[in-house]
Amino acid sequence: MRRLVIILLSLVTAALLQTALFPSLTIAGFRPDLLLLVAVAWAYQDGPITGTIVGFFAGLLGDLLLSQPPVGLDALVVVLIGYGVGVARPYLAMAPNAAPLAVAASSAALATVGHGLLGRLFGDPRFTFQLIAQASVMVAVYNTLLSPVVFWLVRRMTVRFPPSRPAEL
Amino acid sequence: MYERRRARILLAVFALVSLVLLTISARAGDEGPLASIRDGVMTVFGPLQDGVAAVTRPVGDFFSGVGDLFDLRAENARLEERLQQVETRRRSYRDVQAENERLRELLGMEEDLTNESDEYVFLSTQVIGFASSNFEWTITIDAGTDDGVAKNMTAIDGAGLVGRVIQVGARTSRVLLAIDPNFSAAARIAETGEFGYLTGGDTEPMRLNLIDPEAQVEVGNEIVTSTYRNALFPDGIPIGVVESVGEETGSLAREVRVRPFVDFTRLQVVDVILREPPPEPVDLPTVGTGEDEPASDEPPPSPDETG
Numbered sequence: 001m002r003r004l005v006i007i008l009l010s011l012v013t014a015a016l017l018q019t020a021l022f023p024s025l026t027i028a029g030f031r032p033d034l035l036l037l038v039a040v041a042w043a044y045q046d047g048p049i050t051g052t053i054v055g056f057f058a059g060l061l062g063d064l065l066l067s068q069p070p071v072g073l074d075a076l077v078v079v080l081i082g083y084g085v086g087v088a089r090p091y092l093a094m095a096p097n098a099a100p101l102a103v104a105a106s107s108a109a110l111a112t113v114g115h116g117l118l119g120r121l122f123g124d125p126r127f128t129f130q131l132i133a134q135a136s137v138m139v140a141v142y143n144t145l146l147s148p149v150v151f152w153l154v155r156r157m158t159v160r161f162p163p164s165r166p167a168e169l
Numbered sequence: 170m171y172e173r174r175r176a177r178i179l180l181a182v183f184a185l186v187s188l189v190l191l192t193i194s195a196r197a198g199d200e201g202p203l204a205s206i207r208d209g210v211m212t213v214f215g216p217l218q219d220g221v222a223a224v225t226r227p228v229g230d231f232f233s234g235v236g237d238l239f240d241l242r243a244e245n246a247r248l249e250e251r252l253q254q255v256e257t258r259r260r261s262y263r264d265v266q267a268e269n270e271r272l273r274e275l276l277g278m279e280e281d282l283t284n285e286s287d288e289y290v291f292l293s294t295q296v297i298g299f300a301s302s303n304f305e306w307t308i309t310i311d312a313g314t315d316d317g318v319a320k321n322m323t324a325i326d327g328a329g330l331v332g333r334v335i336q337v338g339a340r341t342s343r344v345l346l347a348i349d350p351n352f353s354a355a356a357r358i359a360e361t362g363e364f365g366y367l368t369g370g371d372t373e374p375m376r377l378n379l380i381d382p383e384a385q386v387e388v389g390n391e392i393v394t395s396t397y398r399n400a401l402f403p404d405g406i407p408i409g410v411v412e413s414v415g416e417e418t419g420s421l422a423r424e425v426r427v428r429p430f431v432d433f434t435r436l437q438v439v440d441v442i443l444r445e446p447p448p449e450p451v452d453l454p455t456v457g458t459g460e461d462e463p464a465s466d467e468p469p470p471s472p473d474e475t476g
Contacts, residue, residue, distance in 0.1 A: 003384060015214070015301060016380050019309070020221040023299035026434065029372055030303050048176030056183040059191075064210040065301040067336050068351060071203045072190030079183045087198060112303070122195060126304050126350040131371060135303045163225075 001146065003161040007050075010157065011058050014038040015065060030138035033108055034150075035062045037143045039082050040107045042156035044100065046163065050088030055082020068126075069119055077114040081107050104147035105140045111135040208338055211309065217343030218298035219311050234407050266405065289403070290443040292316055306349035306371065308332075310439055313340045321361070321401055323442040329407035329430040330354070330394060331439050339349045342441075347408065348375065348433050355400035356408055358384075359391040367392065367408060367427060374426035382423050386414055392427050403442060 014034040022031040043051025059078030063071045079165035085103055095153035116132030194203045294316075298309035312318050314337055324331040324344045332352060336343040345352050352369040356377060363386065365379040377392060389409040394402040407430050415424035 012217075016217055016221045017225075019214075019298040019301050020218045021225040023434075024225075029434070031299075034305075035301070047172060047173060049179060052176050052179045052183060056187070059187075059306070061210075062301050063190075064207050065214065066305050067207070067300075067307050067345070068305055068349075069302070070191050070194035071207070072187040072194060075190065076184060076187035079180065079187060083180045086176060097318065115302070116304065122191075124304075124351070126371060127372075131304070137301060 003086075003163060006161050007054060007155050008057075010038050010042075010154070011035065011054070011061055014058075015061055019065060027142050028134075028138050028140065030135055032142035032146055033111060033139050034146070035059070036078055036081065036107060036111050037104060037146060037150050038154070039078055040085050040103055041100075041147075041151045043082045043160045044089060044092065044103055044151065045154050046086070047089055048083050051082035051084075052079055053082075055079040061125030061156040068124060069124060073118050073122075074115060077111050077118065080114070081111050100147050100151040101144050104151075105144045108140040108143035109136045112139045208336060211336060211341055211343060212313075212338040215297065215309065215311070215313075215338060218309060218341075219295075222295070222297040246336050278339075290317075291440045292318065292443055294439050294441060296439055306346040306352075306369065306433065307335070308436055308439070310342050310344060310441070311340065313338045313342050315339050317443050318342050318441055322444065323402050323406070324439050325406055325442065326431055326436065326439050328432070329401060329409070330402070331431055331433075333401060334441065338385065344439065346433055347429060347431070354402055354408070355395045355397040356392050357395040357397065358386060358411075359393045361385055361390070364395055364397045365425075367379065372425075374428050375409060377411070377427050379423065379425065379427040386411060386423075386425055388412065388414060403444060 014037070018031065018034040022034065025031070035058045039051070039055045042054045056079040059075035060072075062074040062078070063069065088103075090151055092103065095102075113132055113136045115162060116127045116135065119127035120132075190203065193201065197203060263273045291465055292312055294310040294312040296308045296323075297311050300307045308331075309317075318334060318337055320334055320337055324333060329348050332344045332346040334342050335345045336410070346369070347354070347367075348369040348371060350369050354367050355362050355364065356367040361384070363379055363381060363384040365377050365384075367375055367377050370376055377386075379386065380397075388411050392408045392411065394400075394404060394406040394408060396404045399428070409427040409429040411425060412428040413424075413426045
C-alpha cells in the first residue's frame with residue numbers, strides 16, 4: 001500500500017513540475033516529458049507489470065491535464081512504452097550505466113512520435129510532421145539529461161519501499 | 170514467464186480501455202463525462218499548481234534570467250524602441266477610434282459593444298501552469314466561475330491578445346493561447362481595415378488569411394482583433410505585426426505571417442475581459458491553401474470558434 005502511494009505521489013509530483021516549473025526551463029521551446037520519464041523509470045526498475053500499470057496511469061494523468069486532445073491518447077502510447085521497457089529490462093541489465101540514458105532517449109522519441117502520429121490520425125492540425133520531428137528530438141535530449149536524477153530517485157524509492165511480492169506493483 | 174503473461178494481459182486490458190476512452194472522448198468532444206473529469210482534475214490540480222508555481226517561479230525566473238544575461242543590452246534597446254512604437258500606436262489608434270466613432274454617429278449607425286471599451290471589467294489573474302504536452306499551447310490561470318470567468322472570454326496582457334478561455338472550473342480556468350494552431354480569430358489590418366482570419370502557428374509565426382486576397386498588406390502593418398461577423402473578441406485588441414507577405418499567385422489565399430506582440434513563453438499575469446461573448450459565435454473557416462475552400466460563400470466551421 002505504501003509503495004502504491006509512493007508511485008502515485010511520484011506521478012503527481014512529475015505532473016506538477018511538468019506544468020508549473022519546466023515551462024520556464026525549455027530547451028529550444030520544448031519541455032521534458034516528466035510523466036513519461038517517471039513511468040519508464042519504474043518500468044526499468046520493476047519490470048513489465050509495474051511498467052504497464054504505471055505507464056497507463058501516467059499517460060491518463062497527462063491526458064486529463066490537457067484540454068484539447070482526446071482522453072486516452074497519451075495513455076495508449078505510454079502504456080505500450082512502459083510495457084516495452086519492462087520487457088526489455090533483463091537485456092538492459094548488461095549495460096547498467098548506459099541503459100537508463102538509452103531508455104530515456106528512445107522512450108521519449110518513440111512516445112513523442114507516437115503521440116504526434118495518433119494526434120494526426122484524429123485530425124488535429126497541430127501535429128505537423130515538422131513539429132513531431134522537432135519535438136521528438138528535443139524531448140529525447142531533455143529526458144536523457146534528467147534521467148540520471150529520476151532513475152536514481154525511483155531506485156531509492158524501490159529500495160525504501162520494496163514490493164511485498166515479486167512481480168507485484 | 171508468469172510475470173510476462175500477466176503483463177501481456179494487463180497491456181491488452183489497458184490498451185482496450187485507452188481505445189474506449191479515445192472513442193468516447195473523440196465523439197463527445199467538449200461535452201460528456203470525460204470532459205467533466207478533466208474539469209474535476211483541473212479543479213483539484215489548480216491549487217497544487219498555484220502552490221508549486223509560487224515556489225518555483227523564482228527558480229524559473231532565475232534560470233530564465235541567466236539565459237538572458239547575454240542579451241540584456243540588446244533586449245533593453247529593443248524594448249525601449251517597442252515602447253515608443255506602442256505609445257505611438259496607442260495615440261494613433263485612439264485618434265482613429267475617435268474618428269471612427271464620429272463617422273458612426275454621422276452615418277446613424279448604432280454603437281456596438283466594441284466601442285464601449287471603457288465599460289469593460291478586467292480581472293487580473295496569475296498564470297499557475299502550462300499544458301503538460303509540447304503539442305498544446307494553453308495556460309492555467311487562478312480564476313474561475315467564482316470570479317466571474319466564463320468560457321470564450323478574452324484573455325489579454327499588456328502587449329495584446331493572449332487567447333480565450335476554453336475550460337472553466339470554480340477557481341481555475343484554462344486559456345487557449347493565440348499561437349495554438351487550433352486558435353482562430355477574426356482580425357483586421359489596423360491601417361487599412363481589411364478583414365481576415367488569423368490562426369496560431371505554434372512555433373512558427375501566426376497566419377493571416379485575408380477576405381480579399383488582393384487587399385493591400387505590407388510588412389509592418391499592425392493586426393488587431395475584429396468583430397467581423399459578430400466574432401468572439403472585442404474589437405481593436407492588438408495581436409501582432411505583419412512579418413512577411415507571400416507573393417500573389419492567383420490562388421484564393423496569400424500567405425501572410427504575423428509575429429505576435431505577446432511573449433507566450435513569459436506569461437505571468439493575464440487579464441480576462443469579463444464580457445459575455447456573443448450568443449451565437451460565428452464559425453470561422455480553417456486555414457487552407459485555397460484548394461480546400463468550399464464552393465459556397467459560407468465559411469466552413471472551425472474547431473476553435475465552435476468552442
